[in-house]
């Protein structure tokens with residue numbers, strides 16, 4: 001299977017679907033002539049022309065709203081947020097228009113819309129450009145929210161997102177556009193609502209999504225090497241719909257769990273994971289579930305501070321050892 | 330959706346399709362008499378909703394169209410099959426004019442399963458997609474970009490249809506309006522935006538007058554900033570609205586460029602079901618505008634020209650009362666939505682609901 005970058009896999013999904021389906025259009029700031037600030041859409045203007053690769057002025061609320069209108073008319077717009085931080089300007093459309101209209105019209109319309117862009121921190125962009133928005137968008141019925149972390153999943157989930165008749169918030173791993181992985185040629189989909197077992201193990205379950213999945217994999221290596229602990233790593237990858245089943249099954253096997261998230265601790269995805277486990281697998285637990293989260297601060301700039309603001313290998317390993325009641329050094 | 334043949338109660342007001350043929354005689358006196366009937370239907374409908382609200386049978390917010398009837402009546406007269414219409418929450422008149430069943434429209438306000446949106450949207454969210462009505466939106470200015478996107482889609486799909494996008498004077502001050510107008514102007518340069526903006530300047534956004542909300546009170550001129558041609562029309566005078574509406578809808582249809590009309594009108598009713606009107610306007614002012622009431626104005630013209638006489642006008646008013654009585658009875662007697670409706674229409678596709686059934 002060919003190796004491709006996350007960026008290439010994403011571009012491939014969109015351009016292949018644009019070849020197949022005329023109703024798919026791209027819009028966003030500097031996605032055409034400039035090629036996209038992350039080069040995700042590079043070359044697509046030449047291939048598909050300005051009516052399908054629409055360079056917009058800087059007006060997130062406005063152009064996202066127009067995409068909602070296009071979607072209601074049967075088009076399938078994919079809106080790029082230059083970074084997801086700017087989606088705050090369009091929150092009114094993303095949470096209070098797109099996911100509500102089907103319901104309040106009594107099912108008369110569909111809104112097949114994708115809002116995509118880089119999400120999460122890790123590249124020293126400091127406070128206003130560092131957010132992980134999974135739980136924020138995950139709160140709203142009518143929206144679907146996904147956060148693929150591998151090149152394989154980003155292509156397969158983008159194809160699912162475009163074909164979904166509902167608005168999808170597609171949170172890309174902003175720090176990982178250059179990472180490589182195996183990506184099948186052609187058309188395949190990764191369905192929403194199904195978590196991925198990124199690594200199998202019997203001793204403890206590490207549950208995460210986005211960039212933190214890679215961290216959990218590193219921790220799993222470390223635990224294996226240092227203590228012969230076999231950690232299972234779950235990549236949630238879809239937040240809404242949410243795959244409770246995979247978490248519960250894993251915890252029934254390992255009896256111990258740590259939920260890891262880049263976002264802030266309170267009201268986050270990890271809290272949800274913890275609640276689900278205590279609700280549905282309480283009797284299987286051998287220890288309280290631990291959460292590892294970002295520090296309760298706006299994203300800092302300095303490299304050392306930024307590293308300290310996000311979950312670290314040490315923190316996750318320590319949490320795993322705690323739930324295993326191992327000596328923590 | 331309830332059956333087609335249930336439409337328009339006793340049939341006293343034509344559906345849009347029927348009036349279509351008469352487009353060529355848009356301003357003939359017979360046609361004006363028909364439109365007079367439509368305006369009277371809207372007025373009678375709105376008065377009934379106010380009663381329903383006072384009786385506690387209609388919940389939530391209620392925004393009536395009283396005083397503004399000539400605007401939508403005139404512009405929807407220029408509606409052609411396939412066109413789209415979108416507006417904010419002051420939306421009752423639109424489905425009535427587009428041929429939706431007034432019974433289903435009222436039933437929606439009553440929160441009944443027979444309502445246009447199965448009782449899930451209420452007064453602010455009327456929708457009838459089959460008839461081109463795309464709502465019914467509750468956030469001031471929020472539907473403006475949506476309408477502009479629809480105007481893009483109509484050109485993208487290579488149609489000559491247009492999107493009539495209604496908004497209030499209050500919406501002209503909010504961000505999404507400006508962003509959307511800019512996009513419409515931009516896309517319109519390439520013939521890619523068949524949006525007709527209709528600003529219904531009814532002088533107030535709730536209790537705040539236009540003069541207290543912007544230093545530049547010429548609302549149509551705001552569109553100059555975005556390269557969108559614009560004009561004003563006397564929104565109380567149906568004939569003036571008709572002339573403007575037919576001309577500019579054709580222009581947008583042909584060019585794919587947006588156009589904006591500021592209709593000068595007045596909300597003689599309270600903003601919502603009730604408001605503190607004497608805090609923000611005087612009785613005198615309301616009285617002055619009432620003298621130019623769009624229905625009264627047209628009535629006067631039609632009487633003068635002998636198109637209608639006093640008897641016929643009384644007859645029409647009685648007919649409308651009868652129709653609306655039936656409409657209200659239908660709404661009152663309809664059943665509430667079944668509780669399973671709570672969980673439908675959240676998502677399109679197989680799983681309409683993502684939560685746990687409690």
Ligand SMILES: Cc1ncc(C[n+]2csc(CCOP(=O)(O)OP(=O)(O)O)c2C)c(N)n1
Nearest residue numbers: 419467468469497498499500531533534535
């Ligand atoms: C963004 C937003 N802010 C405030 C409100 C509350 N609100 C509802 S109607 C209204 C006045 C709007 O006035 P205008 O646009 O002139 O429309 P009109 O009511 O006169 O038809 C306000 C402030 C709202 N619905 N949305």
Ligand SMILES: [Mg+2]
Nearest residue numbers: 497498533534
């Ligand atoms: Mg107003």
